[in-house]
Structures are given as structure tokens and as C-alpha cells.
Amino acid sequence: MKLIYIVLSVASAALVLSAPVDNSDQQLAEKMARIMHAAGIKVPKEQIVKNFLRELEMFSYDSRAFQLKKLFAFVRQSLAKIPEDDLLGDGLVAVFVSLAEFRHRLEGKIGTLEMTILDRSVSLLKLLYFRRQFIAKYSSLNKHLKLGLSEAEIYEMVLGHVTQVFELGLAIRYDPINEYNDLIIALQNVEDQPVGAAGYEYLRALRELFFALEKHGATPEDTAFLIKEMQTLKSAVFNYELVEQYRKRLRERNGNRFEQ
Secondary structure, eight states: OHHHHHHHHHHHHHHHHSOOOOOOHHHHHHHHHHHHHHTTOOOOHHHHHHHHHHHHHHHHHHHHHTTOHHHHHHHHHHHHTSOGGGTTSTHHHHHHHHHHHHHHHHTTTSOHHHHHHHHHHHHHHHHHHTHHHHHHHHHHHHHHTTOOOOHHHHHHHHHHHHHHHHHHHHHHTOOOHHHHHHHHHHHHTGGGSOHHHHHHHHHHHHHHHHHHHHHTTOOTTTTHHHHHHHHHHHHHHHHHHHHHHHHHHHHHHHHHHHHO
């Protein structure tokens, strides 16, 4: 929590010292569309703008209802200040940190639908900022488990965990934030443990996400993208473990021969 206030205070000072910007609803919506398109999210601008304006109105109301007008104004100003030549850079930090604080203060006061939208927004902005680290972590699994994925395919898969999972959560009125966060933690830890264990832990987190969505009404068609990823990982982890067991037995056998 202390980090949040440090980031907010530093960013706030920067905003006060900088020139004013146009942070009208329409301008903010168009800025978000440019950010998403810069990140390779293939959603028409008109749809992004329409959805953003609807959500902006929703949370503007909440900010007034729960005395969070200053904090939400800071979220808006932070988004408006993101440089056009660095849409996926450091400017995103003030936005997702302040939005996460806004979400924290609304917890228990708003419904599942609104909370899911907030969690999706925070998670997406974090992913866009830390995208290189996310890709690098999954690339480690890809290399050692021989998944055969390109960097573009890895990014699309990781991006789908936010866009598709939370869209599905909105459709079935279930907020998958806890399972999603567990998945991200498992991904972040892939280089801190043996390859087989890392693959298994990530697969376990992926299954928990799948089962949570299924339990709350998602159909196999809804979760097809998760099922495909689970099947690929399960096969890769199984094959990796088989090879490692064979190598271990081979080393033990050769060691026994030398001892004789």
C-alpha cells in the first residue's frame, strides 16, 4: 500500500507541474483505443470508444457516490498525460496504480459486474506495461518444454488471458481475478524452479482458472482457448518428465557400470 501512495504522490506532482491536457470523455476514449491498438489488440476503434464511454460514466457515478472524485480525476488525468509517442511506456504506471487504488476503495460497495470491469482494466494495463517480462517468462516454458510457439503466438496467448477470460467472466457474471492472479504468479515463478515443476504449477493454475469459469456457467465453447492451452501444456510437461526420467535412469546405469 505504501508503494501505491509513493507512486501516486510522485505522479501527482508531475501532473501539477505539467501543462493541462484535454481529458474530456471522448478524448480519453480515443486515447484508450490508440493504446489498445498499439498493443496489437484487434478490436475496432468504435467498439473500444463505445465501451470505454459507458464504463467511464459508470465509474464517474461511483466516484461521486463514494466520495472518490479526486482519486478518479487523477486516474483520468494520468491517462490523458500518456505521451502519444510512448503509449505503452511508463505513463501506464500511474494509470493502473491509481485505478487499482480506486478499485480497492470500491471493494464490497459495488456489484460483481462493475468489479470485474475494474479488475479487467487494471490487469490489462499491467500486462501491456510488463508485456516483455510476461513474454520472456512464457518463452522460457516454450523453450524448455518445446511448445513450438512464436513470440507473436505467446503474446496473443498471454493477452487472451486478460481479454478473453474477463470478457467471459462478464458474460457469466463471475469475477475471475483471484484465479487470474494465481496464473500470473505461476508464470512469474517459472524460472525459480525446475522446468517440470514450473510447467506443472502453471498448468495447475490454468486448470483452476478453467474449473472456476466452468463452475460458474462457462461452456466448452467458451473455454476452448483455455482447453487448447491446457492440452498442449499437459502433453509437453508429460513428455518432458518422461525424457528426464529416462536420462536419470541412464545416468544411474552408467554410474553403476563405472563403479563395477
